[in-house]
Amino acid sequence: MIQSLFILSPTGEVLVERHFRSILTSRTICDIFWTRASESLNHHGGVSTVGSNPFPLYDSVPPVMEVPDVTTDGGANARGGGTLYLFHVLRHGLTYLAACPPCIGGSFEVQPLLVIEFLHKIADTFVLYFGDPADESAVKDNFSTAYQLLEEMVDHGWPLTTEPNALTDLIRPPTVLAKIQQAMTGGSSSILSDALPKGTVSNMPWRKAGVTHPNNEIYIDIVEEIDAILSVNGSVISSDVSGSIQAQSNLSGVPDLLLTFNDPTLIDSCSFHPCVRYTRFEKDKVVSFVPPDGSFELMRYRLRRMNGDNQLSNLAMVNFPIQVIPRVSYGKFAERPGGRGDVVGRISLSITARSISSLIFSSSRKGPLVVEDVTVIIPFPKFVRTANLNVTHGRVIYDEAGKIAKWMIGKLDEKTRPQLNGSMVLEEGGEETMASSYASGEEQPPLFVNWKILLASVSGLNVSGLSVTGEHYKPYKGVRNITKSGIFQIRCY
Amino acid sequence: MSSSNGTMGVGAGGGGGGSDSRFFTTQKKGEMHELRLELHSTDRNVKVDAVKKVIASMTVGKDVSSLFTDVLNCVQTGNIELKKLVYLYLINYAKSQPELTLLAVNTFVKDANDPNPLIRALAVRTMGCIRVDRITEYLCEPLGRALRDEDPDPLAFGDFKRIGIVRLLYVRKTAAVCVAKLYDIAPDLVQERGFIETLHDLISDSNPSVVANGVAALSEISETSGRDVMRINASVLQKLLAALNECTEWGQVFILDSLAKYTPAEAREAEGIIERVTPRLQHANSAVVMSAVKVILSYMDVMAGGRGGGGDGAAESIRALTRKLAPPLVTLLNSEPEIQYVALRNINLIVQKRPSILENEIKVFFCKYNDPIYVKMEKLEIIIKLVNERNVDQVLLELKEYATEVDVDFVRKSVSAIGRCAVKLERAAERCIGVLLELIQTKVNYVVQESVIVIKDIFRRYPNRYESIIATLCDNLDTLDEPQAKASMIWIIGEYAERIDNADELLDTFLETFEEEDPAVQLQLLTATVKCFLKNPEETQDMVQKVLDLATEESDNPDLRDRGFIYWRLLSTDPEAAKLVVLGDKPVIEDDTFRLEPNLLNVLVGQIATLSSIYHKPPEAFVVRANRGPTGGDDLGLGDVGEEIEEGDEEEDYEDENDVNGGGGSGGGDLLDMGGLSVNGNAAAPTGPVAGDMFSLSSPAAAAVDPAALMSKVCAPEKSGGIELWAGFRQVGGSVVMELDVRNVSSNVPVSNLAIQLNKNSFGLSPANQQIICNPPVPLGGSGRQSVVLVVNPNMLVQVPDGQPASPQIQVAIKNITTGLVFYFAANFSLDALFSADGALERAAFIESWKSIDDKKELYGTVGDLPPHSTDIDQVAAKFKMHRIFLIARRPVPNAEGQEVAYFSMRTTTGMVFMAELTFKKGVHAAKVCIKTEHVAYGGLAKRTIESMKALGVALYEEVAAIESGVVCSFVEAEAFAAMRCSIIIRSGLTAGNVPEGL
Numbered sequence A: 001m002i003q004s005l006f007i008l009s010p011t012g013e014v015l016v017e018r019h020f021r022s023i024l025t026s027r028t029i030c031d032i033f034w035t036r037a038s039e040s041l042n043h044h045g046g047v048s049t050v051g052s053n054p055f056p057l058y059d060s061v062p063p064v065m066e067v068p069d070v071t072t073d074g075g076a077n078a079r080g081g082g083t084l085y086l087f088h089v090l091r092h093g094l095t096y097l098a099a100c101p102p103c104i105g106g107s108f109e110v111q112p113l114l115v116i117e118f119l120h121k122i123a124d125t126f127v128l129y130f131g132d133p134a135d136e137s138a139v140k141d142n143f144s145t146a147y148q149l150l151e152e153m154v155d156h157g158w159p160l161t162t163e164p165n166a167l168t169d170l171i172r173p174p175t176v177l178a179k180i181q182q183a184m185t186g187g188s189s190s191i192l193s194d195a196l197p198k199g200t201v202s203n204m205p206w207r208k209a210g211v212t213h214p215n216n217e218i219y220i221d222i223v224e225e226i227d228a229i230l231s232v233n234g235s236v237i238s239s240d241v242s243g244s245i246q247a248q249s250n251l252s253g254v255p256d257l258l259l260t261f262n263d264p265t266l267i268d269s270c271s272f273h274p275c276v277r278y279t280r281f282e283k284d285k286v287v288s289f290v291p292p293d294g295s296f297e298l299m300r301y302r303l304r305r306m307n308g309d310n311q312l313s314n315l316a317m318v319n320f321p322i323q324v325i326p327r328v329s330y331g332k333f334a335e336r337p338g339g340r341g342d343v344v345g346r347i348s349l350s351i352t353a354r355s356i357s358s359l360i361f362s363s364s365r366k367g368p369l370v371v372e373d374v375t376v377i378i379p380f381p382k383f384v385r386t387a388n389l390n391v392t393h394g395r396v397i398y399d400e401a402g403k404i405a406k407w408m409i410g411k412l413d414e415k416t417r418p419q420l421n422g423s424m425v426l427e428e429g430g431e432e433t434m435a436s437s438y439a440s441g442e443e444q445p446p447l448f449v450n451w452k453i454l455l456a457s458v459s460g461l462n463v464s465g466l467s468v469t470g471e472h473y474k475p476y477k478g479v480r481n482i483t484k485s486g487i488f489q490i491r492c493y
Numbered sequence B: 001m002s003s004s005n006g007t008m009g010v011g012a013g014g015g016g017g018g019s020d021s022r023f024f025t026t027q028k029k030g031e032m033h034e035l036r037l038e039l040h041s042t043d044r045n046v047k048v049d050a051v052k053k054v055i056a057s058m059t060v061g062k063d064v065s066s067l068f069t070d071v072l073n074c075v076q077t078g079n080i081e082l083k084k085l086v087y088l089y090l091i092n093y094a095k096s097q098p099e100l101t102l103l104a105v106n107t108f109v110k111d112a113n114d115p116n117p118l119i120r121a122l123a124v125r126t127m128g129c130i131r132v133d134r135i136t137e138y139l140c141e142p143l144g145r146a147l148r149d150e151d152p153d154p155l156a157f158g159d160f161k162r163i164g165i166v167r168l169l170y171v172r173k174t175a176a177v178c179v180a181k182l183y184d185i186a187p188d189l190v191q192e193r194g195f196i197e198t199l200h201d202l203i204s205d206s207n208p209s210v211v212a213n214g215v216a217a218l219s220e221i222s223e224t225s226g227r228d229v230m231r232i233n234a235s236v237l238q239k240l241l242a243a244l245n246e247c248t249e250w251g252q253v254f255i256l257d258s259l260a261k262y263t264p265a266e267a268r269e270a271e272g273i274i275e276r277v278t279p280r281l282q283h284a285n286s287a288v289v290m291s292a293v294k295v296i297l298s299y300m301d302v303m304a305g306g307r308g309g310g311g312d313g314a315a316e317s318i319r320a321l322t323r324k325l326a327p328p329l330v331t332l333l334n335s336e337p338e339i340q341y342v343a344l345r346n347i348n349l350i351v352q353k354r355p356s357i358l359e360n361e362i363k364v365f366f367c368k369y370n371d372p373i374y375v376k377m378e379k380l381e382i383i384i385k386l387v388n389e390r391n392v393d394q395v396l397l398e399l400k401e402y403a404t405e406v407d408v409d410f411v412r413k414s415v416s417a418i419g420r421c422a423v424k425l426e427r428a429a430e431r432c433i434g435v436l437l438e439l440i441q442t443k444v445n446y447v448v449q450e451s452v453i454v455i456k457d458i459f460r461r462y463p464n465r466y467e468s469i470i471a472t473l474c475d476n477l478d479t480l481d482e483p484q485a486k487a488s489m490i491w492i493i494g495e496y497a498e499r500i501d502n503a504d505e506l507l508d509t510f511l512e513t514f515e516e517e518d519p520a521v522q523l524q525l526l527t528a529t530v531k532c533f534l535k536n537p538e539e540t541q542d543m544v545q546k547v548l549d550l551a552t553e554e555s556d557n558p559d560l561r562d563r564g565f566i567y568w569r570l571l572s573t574d575p576e577a578a579k580l581v582v583l584g585d586k587p588v589i590e591d592d593t594f595r596l597e598p599n600l601l602n603v604l605v606g607q608i609a610t611l612s613s614i615y616h617k618p619p620e621a622f623v624v625r626a627n628r629g630p631t632g633g634d635d636l637g638l639g640d641v642g643e644e645i646e647e648g649d650e651e652e653d654y655e656d657e658n659d660v661n662g663g664g665g666s667g668g669g670d671l672l673d674m675g676g677l678s679v680n681g682n683a684a685a686p687t688g689p690v691a692g693d694m695f696s697l698s699s700p701a702a703a704a705v706d707p708a709a710l711m712s713k714v715c716a717p718e719k720s721g722g723i724e725l726w727a728g729f730r731q732v733g734g735s736v737v738m739e740l741d742v743r744n745v746s747s748n749v750p751v752s753n754l755a756i757q758l759n760k761n762s763f764g765l766s767p768a769n770q771q772i773i774c775n776p777p778v779p780l781g782g783s784g785r786q787s788v789v790l791v792v793n794p795n796m797l798v799q800v801p802d803g804q805p806a807s808p809q810i811q812v813a814i815k816n817i818t819t820g821l822v823f824y825f826a827a828n829f830s831l832d833a834l835f836s837a838d839g840a841l842e843r844a845a846f847i848e849s850w851k852s853i854d855d856k857k858e859l860y861g862t863v864g865d866l867p868p869h870s871t872d873i874d875q876v877a878a879k880f881k882m883h884r885i886f887l888i889a890r891r892p893v894p895n896a897e898g899q900e901v902a903y904f905s906m907r908t909t910t911g912m913v914f915m916a917e918l919t920f921k922k923g924v925h926a927a928k929v930c931i932k933t934e935h936v937a938y939g940g941l942a943k944r945t946i947e948s949m950k951a952l953g954v955a956l957y958e959e960v961a962a963i964e965s966g967v968v969c970s971f972v973e974a975e976a977f978a979a980m981r982c983s984i985i986i987r988s989g990l991t992a993g994n995v996p997e998g999l
Helices: A028-039 A112-130 A136-141 A143-153 A164-170 A176-185 A278-284 A430-436 B005-015 B020-024 B031-039 B044-059 B065-073 B080-096 B098-111 B117-128 B133-147 B170-185 B187-192 B195-203 B208-225 B234-246 B249-261 B267-282 B286-310 B312-332 B337-353 B373-386 B392-402 B408-424 B426-441 B445-461 B467-475 B483-495 B503-511 B519-535 B537-554 B558-573 B575-582 B598-605 B611-615 B652-662 B664-684 B700-704 B843-852 B873-882 B936-951 B956-965 B971-990
Strands: A004-008 A014-019 A064-068 A083-091 A094-100 A217-230 A236-250 A256-261 A267-272 A287-289 A294-303 A322-330 A343-353 A370-379 A384-391 A395-399 A404-413 A419-426 A447-454 A463-469 A476-490 B712-715 B723-732 B735-744 B751-758 B765-767 B771-778 B783-792 B809-816 B821-828 B859-863 B886-892 B899-907 B913-921 B927-933
Touching: A004 A028, A014 A136, A014 A143, A014 B044, A014 B080, A028 A064, A028 A083, A028 A094, A064 B611, A083 A112, A083 B337, A094 A112, A112 A136, A112 A143, A112 A164, A112 B249, A112 B286, A112 B337, A112 B611, A136 A143, A136 B020, A143 A164, A143 B020, A143 B044, A143 B080, A164 A294, A217 A463, A236 B392, A267 A278, A267 B267, A267 B312, A278 A287, A278 B267, A287 A294, A294 B312, A322 A370, A322 A447, A322 A476, A343 A370, A343 A384, A343 A404, A384 A395, A384 A404, A463 A476, B031 B044, B031 B065, B044 B065, B044 B080, B065 B080, B065 B098, B080 B098, B080 B117, B098 B117, B098 B133, B117 B133, B117 B170, B133 B170, B133 B195, B170 B187, B170 B195, B170 B208, B187 B195, B187 B208, B195 B208, B195 B234, B208 B234, B208 B249, B234 B249, B234 B267, B249 B267, B249 B286, B267 B286, B267 B312, B286 B312, B286 B337, B312 B337, B337 B373, B337 B598, B337 B611, B373 B392, B373 B408, B392 B408, B392 B426, B408 B426, B408 B445, B426 B445, B426 B467, B445 B467, B445 B483, B467 B483, B483 B503, B483 B519, B503 B519, B503 B537, B519 B537, B519 B558, B519 B575, B537 B558, B558 B575, B598 B611, B712 B821, B723 B809, B723 B821, B735 B751, B735 B771, B751 B765, B751 B783, B771 B783, B843 B886, B843 B899, B843 B913, B859 B936, B873 B886, B873 B899, B873 B913, B913 B936, B927 B936
Parallel strands: A217 A476
Antiparallel strands: A004 A014, A004 A094, A064 A083, A083 A094, A217 A236, A236 A294, A256 A287, A256 A463, A267 A294, A322 A343, A343 A419, A370 A404, A370 A447, A384 A419, A395 A404, A447 A476, B712 B723, B723 B735, B735 B783, B751 B771, B751 B809, B765 B783, B809 B821, B859 B927, B886 B899, B899 B913, B913 B927
16 A cells, blocks of 8 residues: 655655655655656646646646655665555645555555545645645645644555544644634644544544534535537537536534435436435435535536437537637738747637527526626647737736736626737747647647536536435525536637 | 635735744754753643654654654653654654664553543554564554454444444554554564454454454455455455445445455356445545446456356346446546546556447547646547447547647657557548548648558558558658658558659668668668569669668678578579568558457456556566565565566557557567577578577587587678688687688688687687688688687777677677788677586575666566477576576466566676576466676676577477467568568578478
8 A cells, every 4th residue: 555655845845754654765756756747847838737736837747657666774674676656646736645565565556546536635635624725835834733634544554534524523623713822822732632532433434423503504506517629610529517516514413314306317427425325326316315514525427318429418518608719820910021020929719608598597597697707718839928918808817937818707798798809929939830830820729718607507407305304403405506617628720 | 615714724824923834944053952952841832842843854854863762751641632743753763763662662551551542542553653573562462452442432322322323443443454564563473363363353343444444454464475364255245245335435445355356156146246336336436436347347257157158147237237337437537637547547448348338438538638648648549449430530530639739749649549540440541541641731740750650550451552642651751750650651662662653762762871770760671672673673673782782781780681681592592482472461450559468458457446457567567576474485585586577667658559550669679589580591501501400409419518609691702702701609618619610602712721800899808819720721612610719808808888788799800811811790799608607696695686786777578489398497497507597596476377487697707697587477488588787788688698599499480380370460570471481481492301400
């Protein structure tokens, strides 16, 4: 299993180091990792694919890496070289790096997915404890908590307790009050409970015991994300809808919940939070569970398809509530003597919202269609030095280092038709780069559009009932649908 | 629904004063002293902060071991946070300074009896991490108690009683893990104390998390000891299945993995377990899903095998299961990219084993622009696996799109994928070619080159169908600068020479730079020119003569020379036969890039969700290590020697593909075996003396004395006044001898008196006596053999530059005293002539040296297509012994049935020691070779020596049969095949009745 765990800062410095077996893995492997990772820096022509990550980090190294074992442990376990497998996950600029031997003294082979899932779990836990983003400063600020969390989460290199509810019982998350106290007195307040928390004596490791809330309430969000690739003229190349049910539970005691759907046949395949009783779903297509306290993802699902050919059933996604028409071209438009390399790129974008029949609105919804949080992300090719962009609505920021423009439009209804126009200046010699590249225009990477529509659903899946048993109170229940963009990309040529 | 923690994080960062980051501030002088005072403070907060500072220093890499006793002092506290921090410190230094840890024994013993279960668990957990014998002794007692620990906490019953929840026993859970730790340190103790039985009891525990940890501990001990301590039987199975529903996600993975190792007795049992496992496919944790997939896939085989050879019922159940597997696998592609990557590598195997599972899901494998490159590359592989005639149009549109992206690797792979579609789907080939032509029009350098490479494959798959596009290809000749692309284009020109008006001119332009070209290009040029000549002899006679001269005279590449000689002889002997051979039908290729051989595939499918499934290598490739268990005696004392058979590299995938596709790069390897073969062919020619098959096992005469030398022609008569020279090296009575065959081809003056001088060489060899007297003199048309004794002279040694392999070449100057003519040639030295008779190392010394040599200095190789007797280690060892390569030890590879490793050593008279590891697998006619030596520069030569010895055991006809029956894919192989046939014709046509024995 996991021999050692390192957490590296965005500059490759070791922030946290833990060894779970008898061997102290040399830190040199972090350097080896860092060197290899840095080689694939900005593989995508300057466009970082790690979401909103502000660091110019590697993003193209496979998550499993084979490196020579450079550990020189003088003890009985000196191993004449060998190989280590490094698994890594990049979150909020931090690298969570697990070193696993192919075999420690014969012990069983590592399971890559288990290690990677676990690294993600550590990162999730840090977010829960230290806030979002759990970045370098957050981990440095809380390093002793981080160590204690790891102590509970791993033993002997095996993942152990990772359920947030069980962990928060063992180690109290830093609270605002404690922070203030700490700042005032300058001392440390204990973050550990002194006695065995009651939660850990449950066989529902996801739920802590003795929860009380003054107001018992539960909120359910049915979120459907549309991933799509659209061609320049708006036709759909591929599209995919994936749904998830997010819940925020503030219920006292041990409530037993039963959630029913209006039309469970819409669900094709799904995966559940450990609290859900699978067999019950198999049998009755209802979701029966004792929820963890706080927010969690109850389930993920994919929609049923009409035939074998991947087309979504009633929602053959030929239309989307948002339409973007990009016009990008590179070339010599203003041929002036001596004016080489001046204006050689032009861009114009128009974006419109439109009602589409395939979107099913909740009955509580009123008024015309409004698409919210609309943002367009425009990555530019390497040879562009800068872009001068003007917009009719919202505002646009151009990040020169990342060569990315972000156009934040905000709310969009069917009447507003925002426009973006602009020109690009090329790098010195960029013209040649471009010319040696494809026929003009084909260098422009696709755009990404983010958007969200409240109280709308692609599938029409809705909650028809949510009942609580096992407790006597009547909780407040809130259910809503959200349809939003997943990875929604538009090709520019 | 985001948590309000966000603001807290920011607050903490800004607050500064109260947060832990202040402990990271740089320390000043006297800090240690200050820290020590703080550690002894009576104020608890000061103490806690001091320990935090110590740990912060530890993290930034400072040595704070001097504070050991001071930190240890703090452990006597009721404050559990402080205790935890101190234990953290202890674990860290216990590994580097075990003796200090002894001071903490009392604390551990005391804490292990603490009324607070958290502290008991903490003590047991920490003690398990410390590898000091004394501590271990103390550990057993509390561990035994902890394994049966009952939390005396009445509260535990509180709320839960009502809905019947049983108690989770925190201490027992921790103790189960601790048994595994203890087994790592002191396996005997675990046996002695009966802890394994206790673990078995834990499997029946009422609490699923305890069961899961028990399972994990038992699995690990099973692996470590090599014995099945898990012992799954009907009752254990039921308990595991019951716990599977209840325990944590990680526990589910442990349980599923041990289920995967179990083989159900019959189909019904398999079906029953699958039914219980299937709901795990719905788990949110991808590791659980993949482990469940693994159990189901491996039990499916049992189902198919059962019920009287798989009746309709079984087939129906398997179909139903297959349908169930698709959605969870597709769902994994909605996860984080890291998970997607591992999932894709596994899906690659699953799709090969059971193609029906994902046949309708090709669209989910289409690449998104912001997928990381490693995900895109894997998706492409799956797309190719799933492409069929229904979806090929859509796939081609996608691939064309990808071919315009910015990432060069991805673009190349996409272009190559288009070619693979064409090779796979006959009806789509034309459309694929259309797309490739469009891509060539973009004139992007690497796109054009890659296109040419795949078009060559399409031509090989569908001969004489798409020649119309050759003109377009020829227009882009100038663009090609990569060896593979060039070689491909030249192959096309040669193959279709009659349809290209100026084929000879085109080839001629390439010939101008023949000497600078990559060997792969040279080989293709040679073949293409010969083809061209056979099709149009009048115009190209000069050209073919030129290229044959270049190949045989100027080149020091043995493959090129051998192929040149074969063609030359063939052409000069019987041009009609040459036509049959060179222009004969070639085997049709298939797209089998990345397709795994069925046996390996079955092994790997059984290894889904493990490292093997990522690297697509069997588990043995990762580990060859003797077990350390108490009973796992390691019979040869080589236990820790063998490490890895094969080096893997994440880049390897991409390279592999190139090799298979173009074959250009692997030319050297493929033809290596040919080297031995064609030399034998030469030896059998009527003009040459029979060199004797000294390496063959059926030659007892040679076995008794020193092995004979392998002769090769080193000097042509036109350079040396009509004398042809053949040279070879061997050892006679302990001294190195250069055998020199002098053949008087056209000199009217008999050869009688020669003087010889060697240039400085990598071995420091020089002749003991410079004069060679031919007695009797060699008359016109005659021949005679001379032995030149060589001695090692340090002054003659050329220092091999760092990091470069030593050259085997020895340059020789000879003066014919009679005629006064001086001529020069070079001969390749065979290292075994230098091996001394005392090359057998003591076993202990061998192990010592093997360990001491860095793995980076290892050299690997594979010898393929061995005849059956060459895979018998006894025979190999006997043969090697003749060459003073000594068997040191042999042993079976643990956990890998039918595999055996043999270790050899050899020492040169100059004192260089080489160690070799040969891995044989039963039923596989190949062996892996690994050489370790301090003399890295010579390692390659030693490896070649070993390889050549093995290859020479091959009987010619056997090898041809092997190639003919197998599918020949790489085009280098295809040419090698032609060359092989050609050498048979030479032999059978010209030397009938003169075949040396042993063939």
